[in-house]
Amino acid sequence: MSRGHRICSSIIDAIGETPIVELSRVSRGVSGRVLGKLDYLNPAGSKKDLIARQIIEAAEGCGELKPGQTVVEVTSGNTGNGLAMVCAVKGYPFVAVMSKGNSPERAIMMRAMGAEVVLIEQCGSSTSGHVTGDDIRRVEEAARRLVAERNAFFADQFRREENVRAHYLHSGPQWLQATAGKLDAFCDFVGTGGGFAGCAACFKEWNPEIRCYVVEPAGAAVLAGQCVTRCAHLIQGGGYAKHLSLIRREHVDGYLTVSDDEVLEVTHRLAREEGIFAGYSAGANVAAALKLLRGELSGKTVATTICDSGLKYLSTDLWREACMEQ
Template identity: 35%
Template sequence: MKYADNILGTIGNTPMVKLNKVTKEIDALVLAKVETFNPGNSVKDRMAVKMIEDAEADGRLKPGGTIIEGTSGNTGMGLALGAIVKGYKLVCVITDKQSKEKMDILRAVGAKVVVCPTDVEPTDPRSYYSVSRRLSEETPNSWYVNQYDNMSNTQAHYEQTGPEIWEQTDGKVTHFVVGVGTGGTISGVAKYIKERNPNVKIWGVDTYGSVFKKYHETGIFDENEIYSYITEGIGEDILPKNVDFSLIDGFTKVTDKDAAVYTRKLALEEGIFVGNSAGAAIKGVLQLKEHFRPDDVVVVLFHDSGSRYVGKMFNDDWMRERGFLEEEVAKAEDLIKDHLDKPLVVVRTEELVSHAIERMRKYKISQIPVIDINGFVGSLDESDLFRHYVTDKNLAEKPVREIMGKPYPVVKAGTPVEEISKLFSKDNQAVLVELGEGRHHIVTKYDIIGSIK
């Protein structure tokens, strides 16, 4: 009989899959190492168990102990599998940018989940780095994993992932491309493969808002490059010890939008349902296509499963809100289709300015049309209100008609966006779209800017 003693015995030996449609413009063989076949559905299972076993061996992790780690979700899942099988408690500290699915999955496998803000400095006491360390200091019989600087991370990929790739390609791999976060995967695989063929090129995929690419090219840790980003699982605002820059030949950066769009492309064009960093990785491969020749064998690693991003990259509303959906915006009706259900907020000529201000505050709007019994007769804009307030502190108790500006232009639903754009000026901050049956909707500069792809 053939069976594993427990779920940990199923980690590794993930398949290599040839990519076809999404890489059709690349004149080389492109193979994907699909790590979602691990039991925890990500590459992180490998290093999570390795880190646990090494900590057990040297006494850092003792029987009945608590494992504590800051994670984007996948390492937490791998640690959870190890904790379940080996009898440990687990506390996962996660940032609020991670998908709800990741948090729910961690709780489902018994982890206590602590959520921290994303947009803070690593040294901030609220950051998930700081909270992880603090919890490990406060919790008796605990072990802080620290996957960023724990070299068992790299070693796991040197012992497992690298040899698998070498064997599966019969030693013919010429390029390895992978998203870089903690650095364990790229460094471990690179070390193993370059020991066998120093000519293999190792490319890291970085994201905008991360420091890796510039640091690799210049040696400068530029804090100006650090800002929050959407892509999950790659990029950092620190330099983990597991990132061995000497083994990496170069980096390419991928935008949040491209990472999201190509995550969906992999599912739709290849039938490979993988996560956000896989979308970034395959877009990185496409950006590097001029480096590949017809006889090359390019291996790209896909970190995790698409199931963890169902509420994000695989959700049309989420994609649309961020301008990531490739939808043509050509007419007035296209600009307002996502908020047609919202009523047009108006104010009447005889209402007080204070009423208009209250309404603008309530609905978080900057422009408001003014009406009387005959229809649209004027407009109010926050900049106009401010200008009038400077000269008249009693402005709020005056009727709207005394300070209103000209009414907004009205256009048909089929009016081209280019024509609408021409109607905006210093004196006009909005346009009304006629929808029929006496209904109208407002278009602002924000809508026009939001339509830019």
């Protein structure tokens, strides 16, 4: 039964079935189709709601998470928003550990849902809006200390297979259903790599010919084997230039890089031409999909994710021009 025809027992039930839209306006003049899955329409505003539910319910199921136990997570904010929502409903205290370099909107949202937010100073060379792998390592260290101090459950999205399973069980099958399995390629900007890994595993199982591409920021494409020349990119939520244990290399058909300028241009075009008000990583994904259509996959159908909402970046430069028109 579709979500629109039943009463959800809580907001948790409203997670996951997000629409898939053909982005025919931004791909005008290019041969082929870009399809975007609007994960920003999840209740807490991002693709990460799906993994929040999966991680908590799997841990409840196997007894790793006890009633009333504190949950701790390292987050750029979106997983924290998802966990804050799920924990609010289920009655778990939640502590989000986050770099000060991330936009404050998500921290405010978490606090509003009853979470405690611990903000960690960035490393000396990092700047606000640009979260690096070193910043994330600091946040992880702080989170591990908190987990020990409070005898908490660590959601641990960078290592936990449930992150992958959430997308393998839900996003991947929804893509196959919506397209009747007729997909040529998938590309995904990676943070933890869970979205890429789960969808790629599902697609490869269905048809190994579906090509799966990892998207990274230009200058920080370590998974592609490149040296880091610029880790201070704009794309919040990923591109940490660190090894990702969740990604299975045999599922990666190629690596794509996108520059800050490309990301800004496409994120703005998504808003103006498609009416899709999304964050930086959605622009990165669509920019990468357009590259594929302009190159090796001309004429094909490329699937990608619209990861989170543009509302999460009102304090950043992403919408500077729109703010100036006030």
